[in-house]
Amino acid sequence: MVNYRYLGNSGFKVSEITYGNWVTHASQVENEAAIATVHAALDAGITTFDTADTYANTGAEVVLGEALKGQRRESLEIFTKxxxxxxxxxxxxxxxxxxxxxxxxxxxxxxxxxxxxxxxxAHRFDYETPLEETFQAFADLVRQGKVLYIGVSEWTAEQLREGHALAKDLGIQLISNQPQYSMLWRAIEGKVVPASEELGISQIVWSPMAQGVLSGKYLPGQPLPAGSRATDEKSGADFIKRLLRDEVLTAVQKLKPIAQEAGLTMPQLAIAWVLQNPNVAAALVGASRPEQLADTVKASGVTLDADTLAAIDTALAGVVEDDPEATYETSPKARLV
Known part of the structure; x- marks a missing residue:
């Protein structure tokens, strides 16, 4: 079963493997299959579910709501953005x-x-709205009982500090940030994680498998696997393109013997790796088929020893993005409409 971790400096626990439905529900897979994967997640011990109103232009929330219908609400942790x-x-x-x-x-x-x-x-930082307006609205929602805790996604260290201070003044809790984080994308380690540790904010990380690249299924110099995310425009094909360079794919293949030595599959190694960071409360995973989750959840509770971590760093040397400045490019400087 899946282990639990506290989210930020709070008494709120979440499953350290959290089910996310970014590119799957109401998009990549049919609703019946999507609902089956949610039920498989529940059967595997996952009780935390992450979505957003923008996913499939509100469609993903509808599917998740349908999938969770009839479940004991108090036993679930539901996130949206x-x-x-x-x-x-x-x-x-x-x-x-x-x-x-x-x-x-x-x-x-x-x-x-x-x-x-x-x-x-807050799915991104809004440069066009005073932060005081945003957090006053959040505080009102908490007081109304519509929202229990506040989090953000892809905020910089400075934005986290400013938001945390406003939340504290308003008597509410900012307890999480949701950034991209994986063996290949470590930009948050330089500034975001140290600031978060100081403030009592946890990371809920998305794309721990680097859009599936860390599964090892994409081979250098070979055609893209049929039906994979890289071939599906609805599933973020444009996003994954930057990771499909031969030098990256060659380095990722070096992880296979490391995973085997640790007794893990490649996806399990990738998820276990992000969970070694004590500031990470949860790794977001998706699934297009229920059976994928049976493999994924086995990463929960895994401890990677120092030799394994060092071997991973050696294998990926030269292809890791670890520049803290990359965190400053995630929020649009103007709204998209």
Whole structure:
């Protein structure tokens, strides 16, 4: 079964492997298959589920709500996000203004079929809205009981500090950040993680398998596997392209004997690796088929020894992105509509 970790400086626990439905629900897979994967996640001991209103333009929340119908609500931890455009994408259908937050949270609650959201996350930093306006809206939602905790996604160290201070002044808790993090993408280690450790903020990391590249299924100089994420425009094919360079794929193949020596599959090694970071509370995983989760959850509770970690660093030398400045390029400087 899956282990649990505290989220930030709070008493709130989440499953350290969390189910995310970014490119799967209402997009990559049919609804019946998506619901089956959620049920497989529950059977495997995953109780924490992450989505966003923008995924499939609100469709992913609908599917997740349907999949969780009938479950004991108190035994689940449901996360969603607000920022990116939704609906007809009018001038107030995006960002972190009070109007968009209030409209969005009510829509998310309806689609998810719940009275409250455990963790409500600012999906990016909004340069066009005063941060005080955003956090006052978040504080009001907490006081109304619609939201229990506040998180953010892909914020810089400085943004985390400013948001944390505002949250504290308003008497609410900012307890998490959701950044990209994997063996190949370590940009948060330089500034974001140290600031988060100081503030009592955990990371909920997305793409721990680097969009599937760390599974080892993409081979240098070979055609892309049929049906893979790299061939599906609805599943983030553009996003994965930057990782499909031969030098990256060659380095990733060097991880196979390391995984075998550790008694792990390649996906298990990738997920176990991010969970070695004590500031990481959870690794987000998705699935297009229920059986994928049976393999994934075995990464929970795994400890990688120092020799294994050193071998990973040696194998990937030269292809890792670890520049802290990369964290400053994640939030759009202007809204997308």
């Amino acid at each position: 607000v920022y990116f455009p939704t609906g007809p994408m009018g001038p107030n259908d995006t960002g972190l203004s009070r109007k968009h937050i209030m409209d969005s949270v009510n829509g998310s609650l309806t689609r998810l079929g719940t009275d409250y959201i455990d963790l409500y996350q």
